[in-house]
Amino acid sequence: MKHLAIFQLDNFETAIGFDSKESLTEYVESCAKAAKTKALKSETGKSYIISLPNNRELNVAIQEVDTLIKYELIYDKNDDRIETSYYPTRTKLVSAAHKILDELDFEPSKEEDGLSAWQATNADSKEEIKLAGHLVLVGSEQNNVLESYNCVDMKYFCTHSEIELAKLDAKAKITKAASLKDGRKKGLINLGIGLAIAAVGALISFISYNNAKPGETYTVYTGIIVIGIIDAVCGLYYLINPKAALPKE
Numbered sequence: 001m002k003h004l005a006i007f008q009l010d011n012f013e014t015a016i017g018f019d020s021k022e023s024l025t026e027y028v029e030s031c032a033k034a035a036k037t038k039a040l041k042s043e044t045g046k047s048y049i050i051s052l053p054n055n056r057e058l059n060v061a062i063q064e065v066d067t068l069i070k071y072e073l074i075y076d077k078n079d080d081r082i083e084t085s086y087y088p089t090r091t092k093l094v095s096a097a098h099k100i101l102d103e104l105d106f107e108p109s110k111e112e113d114g115l116s117a118w119q120a121t122n123a124d125s126k127e128e129i130k131l132a133g134h135l136v137l138v139g140s141e142q143n144n145v146l147e148s149y150n151c152v153d154m155k156y157f158c159t160h161s162e163i164e165l166a167k168l169d170a171k172a173k174i175t176k177a178a179s180l181k182d183g184r185k186k187g188l189i190n191l192g193i194g195l196a197i198a199a200v201g202a203l204i205s206f207i208s209y210n211n212a213k214p215g216e217t218y219t220v221y222t223g224i225i226v227i228g229i230i231d232a233v234c235g236l237y238y239l240i241n242p243k244a245a246l247p248k249e
Contacts, residue, residue, distance in 0.1 A: 004063040034158035069136075134151055181242075190238060194229065197225075204221055
């Protein structure tokens, strides 16, 4: 039985696999030591909490898995997939990434190794190389992926926790700003469509009224007008509160 340590902090999630619970515990405690704190174990023994700067908490969930744990290296060149390779350990994944980068005369940084994410540009061909590592749970030797996680070296993360937390917060702000922009865009579209539908309903109602002779009946397309107004009001609401237009988590 393999053991999985899943590290979670806000929207950040990464995992490391271990052959025994003892080696997992040792790793979690070394991460806490790197953060200059202690790993607090839950009463059930299935999770830990590691305190980080600015009152942040890193949650560590422990899972037993009966599937294969592998480390996946994705190799992209100019956003085109070149290959996907699998390795039994994170150490071998990092070595494989180094080999690819060595061929490009590019020396990876400790930060890239720690985050399992590398990027380089070939000076001659101007090709942009991206390498990304993941921990994957596979159902068989054919590498059919059941679950995928980032595979950050959490000892590195905890050692540089203030810097990495600042980067995560900056990324979260960018993501939030982009989401709010999408929400406002949806609101603007709904408002435009709603006004157009209501205008069409009003126009054909006016045509019906204008064509009716004295004493004849005419039709007011209230249904179309109401639908348009409702859609326009929803659009206006999304413009004021763009979060409401976003998918619920």
